Amino acid sequence: MSIRLVGITHSYGPGTRVLRDLSLVVPPGETVALTGPSGSGKTTLLAIIGLLTEPSAGRVLFDGVPARQRGASLDRIRAEMFGWVFQTANALARRTAVDNAALGLLIRGYGHVEARTRARAALDAVGVGHLAQKEARLLSGGELQRVCIARALAARPRFILADEPTGQLDHATTLEVIEALLERRPAGTGVILATHDLEVAGRCARIVRIVDGRLVEEAR
Numbered sequence: 001m002s003i004r005l006v007g008i009t010h011s012y013g014p015g016t017r018v019l020r021d022l023s024l025v026v027p028p029g030e031t032v033a034l035t036g037p038s039g040s041g042k043t044t045l046l047a048i049i050g051l052l053t054e055p056s057a058g059r060v061l062f063d064g065v066p067a068r069q070r071g072a073s074l075d076r077i078r079a080e081m082f083g084w085v086f087q088t089a090n091a092l093a094r095r096t097a098v099d100n101a102a103l104g105l106l107i108r109g110y111g112h113v114e115a116r117t118r119a120r121a122a123l124d125a126v127g128v129g130h131l132a133q134k135e136a137r138l139l140s141g142g143e144l145q146r147v148c149i150a151r152a153l154a155a156r157p158r159f160i161l162a163d164e165p166t167g168q169l170d171h172a173t174t175l176e177v178i179e180a181l182l183e184r185r186p187a188g189t190g191v192i193l194a195t196h197d198l199e200v201a202g203r204c205a206r207i208v209r210i211v212d213g214r215l216v217e218e219a220r
Helices: 042-049 074-081 097-107 112-125 141-154 171-183 198-202
Strands: 003-011 017-026 031-035 057-062 082-085 159-163 190-194 206-211 214-219
Touching: 003 042, 017 042, 017 057, 017 214, 031 042, 031 198, 042 159, 042 190, 074 082, 082 141, 097 112, 097 141, 112 141, 141 159, 141 171, 171 190, 171 198
Parallel strands: 031 190, 031 206, 082 159, 159 190
Antiparallel strands: 003 017, 003 057, 206 214
């Protein structure tokens, strides 16, 4: 399923316009890096793509159909379309890695056995399967971030949306985490990530630069 943004504009109030008439197409399975200075609108754009924020103007289309015309609730579309990875690893400190990786599936109503089975497979895919029974509070930053990637992958979304997923990691750990995110995802799963790190951006198939809320440059 492709994502198409048409004329996206967004303001948080008078004089606080953060996105300006931005249009973008992301085909199925593509990896796209959103780059630009702080305040350029990267996080806001991710939230609009992920249907967490309604743009002030413009449309978000999935295979050419606006989200609100797809015949399903926005919650269901979000759950089926997107997995999220944030800069700060969000995990339950005293629960195991596999419990954390299964959490999204359990919330969506999957049975305990299936959720844990899929979570274990996702942990294996990102290289931390051996840590499945270790509590999150005992994991390193890089290990914990890979658990969060596994949680996103376990739900088998169409796209992973990642907001500065390596922003708090050292260089070596950054490379491990970005490999887990980009190289070990299932075939057909796209990734859209916001990053200040040009090395991370360079691992994506396409780089989109946003300055002052405008898409001013695209590089392949």
